Amino acid sequence: MVSIKDIAKKAGVSISTVSYALNGSDRIMKETRERILAIANEMGYVPHGAARMLKKRESRLVGMYLTDYYGHFYGDLLQGVKEELGRRDYDLVVCSGARSRRMIPERTFDGAIILDARFPDEELLQYADRGHKLVVLDRELQHPNVNLVLLDNKAGATLAIEHLLDQGLDRILVVGGPEGSYDARQRMRAVHQAVEREPGVVFEELPGAFDKASGYAAGERIASAFESGGKPVGVFCLNDDMAIGVIEYLEERTSLAVGEHVHLIGFDNIELSRYMRPRLATIDYSMRKWGALAAEQMAKMIRGEPVETERVYVRLVEGNSVKRVASEQ
Numbered sequence: 001m002v003s004i005k006d007i008a009k010k011a012g013v014s015i016s017t018v019s020y021a022l023n024g025s026d027r028i029m030k031e032t033r034e035r036i037l038a039i040a041n042e043m044g045y046v047p048h049g050a051a052r053m054l055k056k057r058e059s060r061l062v063g064m065y066l067t068d069y070y071g072h073f074y075g076d077l078l079q080g081v082k083e084e085l086g087r088r089d090y091d092l093v094v095c096s097g098a099r100s101r102r103m104i105p106e107r108t109f110d111g112a113i114i115l116d117a118r119f120p121d122e123e124l125l126q127y128a129d130r131g132h133k134l135v136v137l138d139r140e141l142q143h144p145n146v147n148l149v150l151l152d153n154k155a156g157a158t159l160a161i162e163h164l165l166d167q168g169l170d171r172i173l174v175v176g177g178p179e180g181s182y183d184a185r186q187r188m189r190a191v192h193q194a195v196e197r198e199p200g201v202v203f204e205e206l207p208g209a210f211d212k213a214s215g216y217a218a219g220e221r222i223a224s225a226f227e228s229g230g231k232p233v234g235v236f237c238l239n240d241d242m243a244i245g246v247i248e249y250l251e252e253r254t255s256l257a258v259g260e261h262v263h264l265i266g267f268d269n270i271e272l273s274r275y276m277r278p279r280l281a282t283i284d285y286s287m288r289k290w291g292a293l294a295a296e297q298m299a300k301m302i303r304g305e306p307v308e309t310e311r312v313y314v315r316l317v318e319g320n321s322v323k324r325v326a327s328e329q
Helices: 004-011 015-022 030-043 049-056 074-087 098-103 121-129 153-166 182-196 212-229 240-253 271-275 287-302
Strands: 061-066 091-095 111-115 134-136 146-151 171-175 202-206 233-237 262-265 282-284 310-312 315-317
Touching: 004 015, 004 030, 015 030, 061 074, 061 098, 074 091, 074 287, 091 098, 111 287, 121 134, 121 146, 134 287, 146 153, 146 287, 153 171, 153 182, 153 233, 153 262, 153 282, 153 315, 171 182, 171 212, 171 240, 182 202, 202 212, 212 233, 212 240, 212 262, 233 240, 240 262, 240 271, 287 310
Parallel strands: 061 091, 061 111, 111 134, 134 146, 146 310, 171 202, 171 233, 233 262
Antiparallel strands: 282 315
């Protein structure tokens, strides 16, 4: 491997002069700098990343921690992060798992974006205490070195429940999310608040895990709720993957029709939900914008600029999976 010493020997200058040239310093003549850079290029010199990081105290890398890589959710989110960081001359490194967390205290990254329910709050606050810059998408932490970029889960879940109630449905089943998920907890809390404002509504909470399999598993209980009551039921799945699982169960194991016997709404508006027939009603927001906003806030924190808590707003997308229930029913 070619070193700075090798370049200095060939150029007939000191090692410090080569260092000035490679780092774009104005301490040497422009002609000298250009000659040294040409020699370095000719010799195939590659800067040592770790040494440069120690010198400049930056890596131009941002880490993003995810619980896993499963499902349709992460693609647009990561693309938004990557594009925004790229515009600001940072590269993205995506991580998952406890061992990868050591890269934060090792200062592999200039900052980290967190969307990993398994990452303990206490550990994140310890890193923040040591000066590490963090943007969290899945929890509420108060610290000068932590910025929050959160979905408006309360508004989204409230819109979903109100949409079902507005169609004349008075029995609502909700398929929940993973126990450790901040988004699932916030959505379910909003569900309870919305249902409690409507006397006479029968409400049931079903277990879920934000995946299609748990939606499929919930399908049996949903079918039973219709058969026992003899009238349409409303179902809110806390994400679209589970809603798709419910649809698959009903199509494969029953004669019940979505939008007639079971009125179904999801959350996330993933691409697949747009092609379901009937079209899946869902709660929409821009995953790419969420990622871009997190990246923007991360870059500001690294540069020492002020930041504030940000919320990603949501809207209801109607679909024929939820229809008006006839009054005689």
